Amino acid sequence: MPTSGSGDDNRHRGASSVRSAPNARSSRRRFLTGVAGTAAATGIAGCLGGGGSDNDVNIIAVEGEGRLVQNLIDEYVEAETELSIDVTLFPYANLYERVNSVLTTGGTGYDAILIDDTWFPQFATYFDPLEQWLPEGLPEDQLIDTTVDIATWPTPDAPTVPSAEGMDETVRGQVVVGNTQMFVYNTAYYEEVGEDEPQNWDDVLRAGQRIDDEIDGANGYVIRGQRGNPIDTNFMSLGRSLAGDMFDEDWRYQWNDGPGEEAVQFFVEELNSISPDGVASFDSDQVLNRIGDGSAAQGLAWPAASSTLLNPEDAEEADNLEFIPIPEGDRQAPTQGNWMLGINANIADERKEDAGEVIQTIISKEAQDRYVELGGVPFRHDTFEDNMDAEPWYEALYESLQNAVPRPRTPLWNEIDITQGEYLNSALTGEIDPSDALDEIENDVESILGGADYY
CATH class of the missing domain: 3.40.190.10 (Periplasmic binding protein-like II)
Structure with a gap:
């Protein structure tokens, strides 16, 4: 089982499932899916460890960094998107096994998955190309380059991995925690x-x-x-x-x-x-x-x-x-140690649209300013520049993230x-x-x- 490489504080004693109650403004198209479809989807999600189909978007994440993302979703993203969002948190040691089980068996129980960047080369092809599901596209002028490259597969300017030969470089995830040593x-x-x-x-x-x-x-x-x-x-x-x-x-x-x-x-x-x-x-x-x-x-x-x-x-x-x-x-x-969100390639396009809207909102300037207030670790230029005094270590992190080097990009x-x-x-x-x-x-x-x- 992989060990934690992104941070020093990822070992937690117990799993927790943080459930967001369905938002009163949950999308109409979800409401109209019908009882039969809901029952079938619930059965599949249950078999594959999913969060349940009564939510528009189900996310699996790690305790610690994932809880900060959950707090941002609770306090900003749900209201902004009018989607009901469930975040299930696992300790680092258990998250890998769950992610591996869902992605490699065609599981549809989780729509968006928060993973350690060291796992990305192993799972990248199980994530759908991201930009097609972002309503406004990537804000590339504000995203620090290293945080885009690390979520691209094959990785730009890195040795070629045999399983990725002939593939076009494609963004398949988005950094949401800008960890760097x-x-x-x-x-x-x-x-x-x-x-x-x-x-x-x-x-x-x-x-x-x-x-x-x-x-x-x-x-x-x-x-x-x-x-x-x-x-x-x-x-x-x-x-x-x-x-x-x-x-x-x-x-x-x-x-x-x-x-x-x-x-x-x-x-x-x-x-x-x-x-x-x-x-x-x-x-x-x-x-x-x-x-x-x-x-x-x-x-x-x-x-x-x-x-x-x-x-x-x-x-x-x-x-x-x-x-x-x-x-x-x-x-x-x-050393770069980012956490990134990707969209499960196994799910239906309708759910990919909702997951893309959630990711788009999480990485927006407005959400990231709120993320800073919650204690989050930024990854946008303008978030750092406008909030440099929020934490005494932001200046060091901002410089470090721009020069960061990921661990060798191989499964x-x-x-x-x-x-x-x-x-x-x-x-x-x-x-x-x-x-x-x-x-x-x-x-x-x-x-x-x-x-x-x-x-």
């Missing part, structure tokens, strides 16, 4: 050791070493080093900034070379040397706790972390923490992600050295790709 550091610690805001990874290491040496009880950095997806997600932005893209245009692994080895060594040796003991088992909670209580000076964080780190009730150092874009190496390469990413993360963890613990880790990663990753006819 950022950097957070303790400004008071930096000031105490005479360092300015870090611009590159050398600055991070130098300041971290001074903090580690000069400030009692504080480590200079904190790695999210848990085996598998957590450590790989923590490494990707640094790896790509120092060593370039992970794959070449023919899907050959490129990090088993000088720059790649230097990047891994910097991560598992230099940054590890100024991180707390035991980081090889740290997941996001431990990282945020250490930064929040001041026992670690800096690290990577997703937008969701701001609700904890910038809240004085949750974090002792809240007033001293600042979010900035990921530091540079040879380039700035913050096999989740397997590759875990594989690389296992060897990075072994290098972090000292079980193997960086060079041997990269040899093993290259061998295993290219074996995965070769087995799927990438070569």
